[in-house]
Amino acid sequence: MPVPQTVAPDRLAALSRGFNADGWINGERSAPPSRELLLQLRKAGMSHVRLPVPAERVMLRFAAKAERDETLRALDTALKQLTALGYSVSVDLHPGERFNRLHKDDPDAALREMKEAWSALAGIIRAYPTNRVFAELLNEPDVEAGRWQEEVESLAAFVRQLLPATTLVVGPVNWQRADSLPQFRPLPDPNVVYAIHFYDPMVFTHQGHWDAQDPLHDIIDLPYPISASDPAVRMLRQDLQARGAAKALGMLDTAIAIARDKPSVDQWLEPAVAWQQKFARPLIVNEFGVLKAGAPRDSRLRWLASVTAYARAHCWGWTHWELAQGFGLVDSSTGKPDPGVMRALLGASKPGKR
Template sequence: MTALRRGLLAAAMLLSISVGRPAFADDCVPLKSTVSPARLAALSRGFNADGWINGAPPGRALLQQLRKAGMSHVRLPVPAERVMPRFAAKDEREASLRVLDGALKQLTSLGYAISVDLHPGERFNRLHKDDPDAARTELQEAWRALAGVIRSYPADLVFAELLNEPDIDADRWQNEAEALAAFVRGLLPATTLIVGPVNWQRADSLPRFRPLADPDVVYAIHFYDPMVFTHQGHWDERDPLHDIVDLPYPINAGDPEVQALRRDLQARGAVKALAMLDTAIAAARDKPGADGWLAPALQWQQQFSRPIIVNEFGVLKAGAPRQSRLRWLAEVTAYARAHCWGWAHWELAQGFGLVDAATGKPDPGAMRALLGAPGRPEGAPAARRDR
């Protein structure tokens, strides 16, 4: 693709992204950011397409429906071990890169921006802890391969997320992130990078992470608080959260449903689950809503004037009351819009997904909750503005 064609395609796609619903709250005053406002707008509303690279991709009709509804961004997790020489044979690596190329081709044709997320599993995380030099080599080889695909697409449309949820200590990751960003910048000079802190990329971990020297970076946090609500009905029967179901949001000690759940856990002898619930009830006195949990990230942003995206958040559908789930989703995205943060829901069609299993189409209630008024779920609060 020639430079002229890439430029024309990028302009057309960014125009398609910018039309329709406003990206942020009408009274939002964007930061004086070193990242292009058009690129930040492209990241404003999205979802994770987990499983595309190593499973079945979503259908084109579904992607079109989501794009028409107002989604502008797809976060595309690439299983790190599938593109690292230590963990995958050449044929497997090349096959994964072909799938990535096909995904980028389809998504850009539909008008999406895409963040390519290097998403490790347990094997790389063990290596990362035990052998830093070997891990650095694998990261560089992975990004060398990914860059070979990404550079064929307009830099305004494809973002590079350095590493999902780095599982090492904060000081070490600070140094590694700087070095990895410089390496990837050498491969992709015009691409906006995405990076986040350690400790599951929690909002309260961001204050320990200094902005990188590279100015063209968006900072990613993940949000699942309170975990006892978002992960109730956990898929692993050994996890205490598996024993908790029908917990409403917000969590209030005086709520009859919360009291009934406590009695049920006591009667079943679910000691660990009961302790987790009681901890969440106590925490809710100081942090009744999303704003309390997300405040550390907002304070960091106000200090450093760097853009933020919440590129993972969601509620496991198996155990959560539907209206509470929708209320929580609406609260998170309203807060993000009010503070000019992008967001990407976790995920599309699995346990946390946006798709209605009965119809195979986007859940209208979840879409209204995410995208905001009109149709905000009853009881969903407007975002607080803490400027």
């Protein structure tokens, strides 16, 4: 598939292989990665860092001015370090529960807060090369699709005035799923990359969930691909039945049924391919990953490899979620990139190649 040319080719190449640095900017709880780790990943072929900035820390409705100023200084420091190491960076406005509640209850106020936040963020971003630092307008907008379409067009036009040459990154509602794209129209602005998130099948990628109240917490060692005839799947079903984990068992059985029609990532991502063929706009899968707590390692690596291979085949960038936490690509025992995960992600790709 040819690469859509609405965004400069060097910028799309910069977005081709990356990871999310979640938790880097978070006030007293910030956990910046070491320079050594960033260098190791850069040398391995990673070109892009998606840098989540907690929205509530840069919105004066939720944060004191001192807190916002500290957050903006931390962003500037991170951008200096990352660009010096040769990375491109997406600055991701990443909301939490307080903003999402406002977004649903008072959309007009939420739009004002987003514009005010981007006024502050643009003051930092405009100091950096426009082909290296990009602006992601809002992570996983949690509102109705028609409302978000109106808001994002207004927000993008506003940010474009602040950052005339910066590539913008936007995505659809409903967790930015691929099957949400058909209801999302491209923006009039051509200098935009469209971002989707991918975690399907959820029963596999989120097994061993961190919340003990979530039924997925009860699912462990589910292999990928999912098949009713797999002995490991049969054993898991028996275990869930024996433990009376009815909700988890129901989720597993639903996943088994869906897998008959969607046995691989290809079928899950087809709506994004169709959308791109229709509109000829560039795409990136800027969140995808498997929670390490419960997934069999070989299945996790197989799933990751299939996602990045599919992205490469369709000239999409990708950005793994995340670096060093529950989904992370860092081996917690060594503090270094997990060699198996890196092989799965990068495949046969080499630095400088799509």
